[in-house]
Amino acid sequence: MLTSLKVRHFRCFEQFEWELESGSNFIIGPNAHGKTSLLEAACILLRLQSPRVASLARVVQHERRGFVVDGYFAQRHLQFYYSTQRKKLALDSVEQTNSKDWLQLGRVVWFGNEDIELARGGAEKRRKFLDFIGTQRDAGYRTSLRAFEHALRSRNHLLKQPSQRWREIAAFDGPLLQHGDYVRTVRHGLLAELQSDADAAHFAISGQRESLRLEYVPGDQGDFAAALAGAKVEDARLRQTTIGPHRDEVRFFLNQLPADDASEGQQRTLVLALKLGATRLLERHFGTPPLLLLDDIFGELDPARRNALLAALPPTAQKVITTTHLDWMPEAGSGRVLKLG
Ligand SMILES: Nc1ncnc2c1ncn2[C@@H]1O[C@H](COP(=O)(O)OP(=O)(O)O)[C@@H](O)[C@H]1O
Numbered sequence: 152m153l154t155s156l157k158v159r160h161f162r163c164f165e166q167f168e169w170e171l172e173s174g175s176n177f178i179i180g181p182n183a184h185g186k187t188s189l190l191e192a193a194c195i196l197l198r199l200q201s202p203r204v205a206s207l208a209r210v211v212q213h214e215r216r217g218f219v220v221d222g223y224f225a226q227r228h229l230q231f232y233y234s235t236q237r238k239k240l241a242l243d244s245v246e247q248t249n250s251k252d253w254l255q256l257g258r259v260v261w262f263g264n265e266d267i268e269l270a271r272g273g274a275e276k277r278r279k280f281l282d283f284i285g286t287q288r289d290a291g292y293r294t295s296l297r298a299f300e301h302a303l304r305s306r307n308h309l310l311k312q313p314s315q316r317w318r319e320i321a322a323f324d325g326p327l328l329q330h331g332d333y334v335r336t337v338r339h340g341l342l343a344e345l346q347s348d349a350d351a352a353h354f355a356i357s358g359q360r361e362s363l364r365l366e367y368v369p370g371d372q373g374d375f376a377a378a379l380a381g382a383k384v385e386d387a388r389l390r391q392t393t394i395g396p397h398r399d400e401v402r403f404f405l406n407q408l409p410a411d412d413a414s415e416g417q418q419r420t421l422v423l424a425l426k427l428g429a430t431r432l433l434e435r436h437f438g439t440p441p442l443l444l445l446d447d448i449f450g451e452l453d454p455a456r457r458n459a460l461l462a463a464l465p466p467t468a469q470k471v472i473t474t475t476h477l478d479w480m481p482e483a484g485s486g487r488v489l490k491l492g
Pocket residue numbers: 161162163164180181182183184185186187188189209210211212213
């Protein structure tokens with residue numbers, strides 16, 4: 152469990168320090184007072200990445216060089232300094248040369264209103280979701296994903312040159328295929344594993360016998376090597392790699408109908424089910440539930456789904472919940488309250 156969190160030069164915070172307890176922790180305050188930022192800090196502390204932005208540079212307080220996130224998790228002292236020039240990790244005051252051990256410490260599932268984009272937005276959102284869970288579920292995944300992305304960028308860079316030199320381009324096919332196969336295997340396995348948990352969570356929240364089915368559509372068409380070789384002319388013409396896991400798609404079906412056409416309410420239920428499914432998956436795999444970060448979602452949900460969600464969250468999980476007010480809480484609260492503003 153996360154017992155304390157300290158930030159410095161982090162978004163709107165010059166400096167802020169905060170103690171947490173097991174069970175539920177509430178951050179209450181008006182808009183733009185840094186509620187989401189504190190939740191983001193908890194995520195960055197454990198996973199070294201933000202659920203809001205791709206680059207941590209955005210998190211550094213304006214006019215500052217770098218931020219610090221410092222906290223105690225499972226009695227370990229985690230200190231992370233980030234600037235665009237330099238990143239520094241210290242675990243129990245021992246500087247880390249890489250993030251491997253660090254990333255084994257704790258897991259996180261983030262719930263936010265923008266999750267609706269998982270159902271409505273482009274495929275990239277769904278790949279990002281799978282990758283966020285995948286890197287937590289599987290220690291080697293992050294390395295493979297990075298290596299794949301690196302090979303892809305290099306290959307695309309060469310394809311964009313005025314004269315395409317195929318001997319050089321083909322040199323990246325090896326790493327692209329090797330790491331791409333691994334990425335596909337992990338994503339595919341994850342989705343298969345998520346299926347029953349997400350469906351069960353969906354049933355619990357919707358209270359209806361509406362089935363949720365997840366479908367993985369590999370961007371490498373199943374046989375990456377063959378598809379890549381076959382796409383040479385197309386790649387040359389479009390000046391980019393057209394085959395691979397960067398084109399993976401995930402489709403959702405409610406009662407066998409594509410969820411693209413579902414109502415907003417159905418889509419909200421669906422994405423909650425995905426996040427709850429991921430929570431159960433990580434809990435099953437590691438024996439302890441992930442830290443749950445819930446960003447301002449309860450005010451937006453109707454009472455039935457709100458109560459169903461509260462009931463479906465693992466009781467032993469530590470939770471941090473941001474909200475502008477506590478009126479929605481079913482019973483006057485057990486949990487620590489932090490008031491901002
Ligand atoms: N890098 C940054 N430097 C300084 N302020 C920032 C930075 N990023 C965001 N902010 C500001 O931080 C404030 C708090 O944002 P946020 O955590 O989203 O608040 P809340 O969730 O309480 O509505 C906002 O006013 C926003 O403009």
